[in-house]
Amino acid sequence: MSFNPHVSIDCVVFGFDGENLKVLLNERVIAEQNQNYNDKKLPGSLILDNEDLDSAASRVLSELTGLKNIYMSQFHSFGKPDRINNPRDILWLEKTMNLKIGRIVTIGYVALIKIDRKIQQQSDVTTAKWYGIDEVSKMNLAFDHNEIIHSGLEYIRGKLDNDMQLLFELLPGKFSISQLRTLHDTIYNKQSDVRNFQKKMSQIQYIIALDEKQQGVKHRAARLYKFDKMLYKKMKN
Amino acid sequence: MSFNPHVSIDCVVFGFDGENLKVLLNERVIAEQNQNYNDKKLPGSLILDNEDLDSAASRVLSELTGLKNIYMSQFHSFGKPDRINNPRDILWLEKTMNLKIGRIVTIGYVALIKIDRKIQQQSDVTTAKWYGIDEVSKMNLAFDHNEIIHSGLEYIRGKLDNDMQLLFELLPGKFSISQLRTLHDTIYNKQSDVRNFQKKMSQIQYIIALDEKQQGVKHRAARLYKFDKMLYKKMKN
Numbered sequence: 001m002s003f004n005p006h007v008s009i010d011c012v013v014f015g016f017d018g019e020n021l022k023v024l025l026n027e028r029v030i031a032e033q034n035q036n037y038n039d040k041k042l043p044g045s046l047i048l049d050n051e052d053l054d055s056a057a058s059r060v061l062s063e064l065t066g067l068k069n070i071y072m073s074q075f076h077s078f079g080k081p082d083r084i085n086n087p088r089d090i091l092w093l094e095k096t097m098n099l100k101i102g103r104i105v106t107i108g109y110v111a112l113i114k115i116d117r118k119i120q121q122q123s124d125v126t127t128a129k130w131y132g133i134d135e136v137s138k139m140n141l142a143f144d145h146n147e148i149i150h151s152g153l154e155y156i157r158g159k160l161d162n163d164m165q166l167l168f169e170l171l172p173g174k175f176s177i178s179q180l181r182t183l184h185d186t187i188y189n190k191q192s193d194v195r196n197f198q199k200k201m202s203q204i205q206y207i208i209a210l211d212e213k214q215q216g217v218k219h220r221a222a223r224l225y226k227f228d229k230m231l232y233k234k235m236k237n
Numbered sequence: 238m239s240f241n242p243h244v245s246i247d248c249v250v251f252g253f254d255g256e257n258l259k260v261l262l263n264e265r266v267i268a269e270q271n272q273n274y275n276d277k278k279l280p281g282s283l284i285l286d287n288e289d290l291d292s293a294a295s296r297v298l299s300e301l302t303g304l305k306n307i308y309m310s311q312f313h314s315f316g317k318p319d320r321i322n323n324p325r326d327i328l329w330l331e332k333t334m335n336l337k338i339g340r341i342v343t344i345g346y347v348a349l350i351k352i353d354r355k356i357q358q359q360s361d362v363t364t365a366k367w368y369g370i371d372e373v374s375k376m377n378l379a380f381d382h383n384e385i386i387h388s389g390l391e392y393i394r395g396k397l398d399n400d401m402q403l404l405f406e407l408l409p410g411k412f413s414i415s416q417l418r419t420l421h422d423t424i425y426n427k428q429s430d431v432r433n434f435q436k437k438m439s440q441i442q443y444i445i446a447l448d449e450k451q452q453g454v455k456h457r458a459a460r461l462y463k464f465d466k467m468l469y470k471k472m473k474n
Binding site for chain 2: 005006047049053078080105
């Protein structure tokens with residue numbers, strides 16, 4: 001007879017605050033013998049009986065972060081037999097699920113959102129917070145969540161190669177070229193030459209220079225730009 | 238307590254015979270009261286206890302089609318709660334799995350192969366055969382396998398937009414522009430203008446005209462071309 005694993009959803013939500021690419025994580029508290037152990041995990045949970053995968057993803061995200069009506073894409077499923085072998089992970093599952101769990105196949109969903117979206121969740125879970133990608137890569141997350149985030153980022157890169165619009169969805173409506181470069185370089189994990197990047201971007205017709213400059217900056221306030229979605233779509237097709 | 242679904246793999250293997258895009262299907266025989274009912278299904282099966290998803294996909298494909306060392310990509314998971322509600326599907330699962338199955342979340346894998354690969358399988362399963370995509374779209378496949386094939390094709394289209402090389406992996410080493418057009422049009426489900434397509438392709442540097450013509454054709458044997466993988470890679474980067 002075949003083994004019967006559980007199926008869960010994990011949500012990788014990326015945001016950009018103008019300086020850093022961030023990912024949304026829940027805090028996890030594990031009561032150990034002498035003290036509590038704290039770490040972080042992706043917003044995730046088991047799917048319910050009568051729920052399809054997309055609905056489960058929306059429910060899980062909403063319950064654990066308060067975010068609603070977020071467009072999420074299913075990007076990959078993770079099912080290594082030993083993805084749950086850390087005693088802390090097993091203990092946490094037993095306490096929160098009230099269940100001895102042998103194996104969980106988890107389905108990864110990814111979203112890109114503006115970081116000013118309100119994060120709020122049901123009172124019985126710990127707060128979801130934004131963490132910088134660099135910081136997260138040094139953290140020891142629950143389960144295989146470091147790998148899931150890495151894979152989500154790879155997926156986003158692939159999508160961006162096809163559709164630049166996604167990049168602009170992370171930026172404020174009016175942005176500086178320096179913000180665009182920072183976001184671009186964070187996602188692709190490289191360091192573009194400042195002048196080259198500025199020159200390249202100024203040649204892209206759907207990036208429109210505005211007659212406005214950054215506010216609240218003491219020296220050399222940068223010019224602001226906007227993304228012309230209509231023109232982009234026209235040029236793409 | 239959360240529900241405990243089963244997890245399976247389904248393999249969507251596309252091939253091209255020079256005229257039609259095809260997909261590999263297994264025959265399914267369901268013993269009904271008075272007679273046997275026959276239909277088709279994707280090569281697929283439940284994952285085993287200690288198997289990761291990629292290994293399960295390789296095993297399932299090999300067991301049900303004899304194909305080995307095929308590069309497959311995981312493309313999407315399908316988990317509608319009612320994806321198994323046809324009495325025939327339920328009956329078949331009970332008989333083949335010896336198990337009452339409430340729900341199966343299936344993970345779709347896709348591959349593109351040359352159609353001359355040898356298809357052969359273990360003796361206890363019915364033969365896997367190639368079926369034209371057009372024909373398949375009119376067939377009533379097991380479970381939600383029509384939807385899974387459609388989704389696999391969408392995935393391939395997205396990949397091709399990024400990486401044309403995949404297209405040439407389906408063609409013989411030497412091909413006519415007409416074969417290339419047929420393959421292209423089948424995948425994208427459109428009808429390219431013959432002259433325009435010929436003109437466009439002749440301008441692509443990595444499609445190399447050979448001093449050879451088709452063999453075994455009575456009239457107007459077409460010129461053959463080859464794909465220069467090295468040049469393509471150079472131009473892409």
